[in-house]
Amino acid sequence: MKKKVLVVDDSAFMRKLISDFISASEEMEVVGIARNGEDALVKIKKLSPDVITLDVEMPKMNGIEALKKIMSECPVPVVMLSSTTKEGAEETIKAVQYGAVDFIAKPSGTISLDLHKIQEEIVRKVYSASLVPISKLLGNPFSSSNYPEKRNRHKEMANPALKCEAAPQMNDKQNPALILIGTSTGGPRALQHVLTNLPSTLDAPVAIVQHMPPGFTKSLADRLNSLARITVKEAEHGEYLEKGTAYIAPGGFHMRIMNDESNLMVHLTKEEPLRNGHRPSVDVLFESAGNLGGCNTVAVVMTGMGSDGTEGLRKLKENGNVTAIAESHETCIVYGMPKSVIAAKLADEVVNVEGIGHSIMKYMR
Known part of the structure; x- marks a missing residue:
């Protein structure tokens, strides 16, 4: 029918x-x-x-x-x-x-x-x-009443999701941590859940690919920044990654994370062709992290159509110390990208969107 x-x-x-x-x-x-x-x-x-x-x-x-x-x-x-x-x-x-x-x-x-x-x-x-x-789709997870105001971001809520007793500790001076997130349809809502569950003391930067056309990612970053306790911004070419900051790839640009001496740096380009029909592409971001060496990485794949992120995650796992988290079928708006990762047996954890922030923090001090 x-x-x-x-x-x-x-x-x-x-x-x-x-x-x-x-x-x-x-x-x-x-x-x-x-x-x-x-x-x-x-x-x-x-x-x-x-x-x-x-x-x-x-x-x-x-x-x-x-x-x-x-x-x-x-x-x-x-x-x-x-x-x-x-x-x-x-x-x-x-x-x-x-x-x-x-x-x-x-x-x-x-x-x-x-x-x-x-x-x-x-x-x-x-x-x-x-x-x-x-x-x-019902309910309004974006309501600012559900989250601490930005001015109080350094005053952490009593949230059991941020307690990490007996969790594996992956972040140290020799091996800095990096969090990567890829998502598409339904992603803004999923990012809302995840980023607002990360503490202002997060000891790692976050690099995000959200499939969006040019002109929309800045508004998304500003909205998330007004609610999250970490800083959220649209990524800029050549800037160094800072702990406690999330960088969203601008629409129309592939984003890579590169080494610049002892610092991690954003590299943006719009000259390269679309990957999996997208620019930015999750595969491009994940692959770039596989070339860094020495980073302990948490890679998250959430709601979205298609399979972008699967091949990039495969290469990332071949080249680095990676824990992969896939959003569960139960909470995905579109169960495409996480399904592909799970089918490829690349997911270390499958988690409802409300628990992804907690899963990330398990691997942070």
């Missing part, structure tokens, strides 16, 4: 294009269209779609307000369509916060005449979202 799709956009042109793309798919059919958030709520209750495409920028009720109402009144998987402006990026990160499964960046603004360039991405992401159980 085909998945039922509701297309929501204030532009008739965009509604037509998106509907045509989805209707051309053998797995999906468009059962309705809506011009704004108010219209969408009525259509959802009437048509019971399996998934919705929702424009961020709309009159009457914008995409964010519509999403909040949808998730509270008639929850259904949602894929947001957004422009790549600074405001659009910030609103998109909010959308993920309020329960959107994924988002798609329009190639040239609110009304993109060249939307055909991303036809394959639209079909793939909308279909993937239609398979996500709504139970995994």
Whole structure:
């Protein structure tokens, strides 16, 4: 049976294009269209779609307000369509916060005449979202009320996840520690869980690849930085890694970690081709860490489509002292990347997302 799709956009042109793309798919059919958030709520209750495409920028009720109402009144998987402006990026990160499964960046603004360039991405992401159980999207793990305020970040909460009695100690002066994280669809929510469970005294840097297009990773880093007790930032080319700081690879750039004398340094490039359909790629990050020598590494693979990270982890394990953690099927929004790692027998632990921070800390002093 085909998945039922509701297309929501204030532009008739965009509604037509998106509907045509989805209707051309053998797995999906468009059962309705809506011009704004108010219209969408009525259509959802009437048509019971399996998934919705929702424009961020709309009159009457914008995409964010519509999403909040949808998730509270008639929850259904949602894929947001957004422009790549600074405001659009910030609103998109909010959308993920309020329960959107994924988002798609329009190639040239609110009304993109060249939307055909991303036809394959639209079909793939909308279909993937239609398979996500709504139970995994409910609740708001991003709420700042769930976490200590940034100004209190050095005052650690009484959290048993941060106690590491009898844990293997992997961090010492001769062998510094490095934490690597790779994720894709559903990643912002998963990163929220993990980074907010790491203490400000974390004795290692964190390097992160989150599959996102250019223009969105800065907003994600700023949002996570406002909640986590460690520092979270978008990585910059040539900067040295500092303990207690997480570096998110910028969209459109591969990120490698390299040795510069006794320091670990970020190397960014956008000249190399996509790997596994992505730039940044988790494989590229993991492979680079395998060339460092002397680092004790924790590598984490979380929710996402595809298998990015598996081959990189394989090479990392061949070349270094590595503990690999995969997110469990139970908490993954999309059980693709972790499933691939587990199937390849590369995972040392399989953990629900809420416990990944604790698992990381087992290997830290």
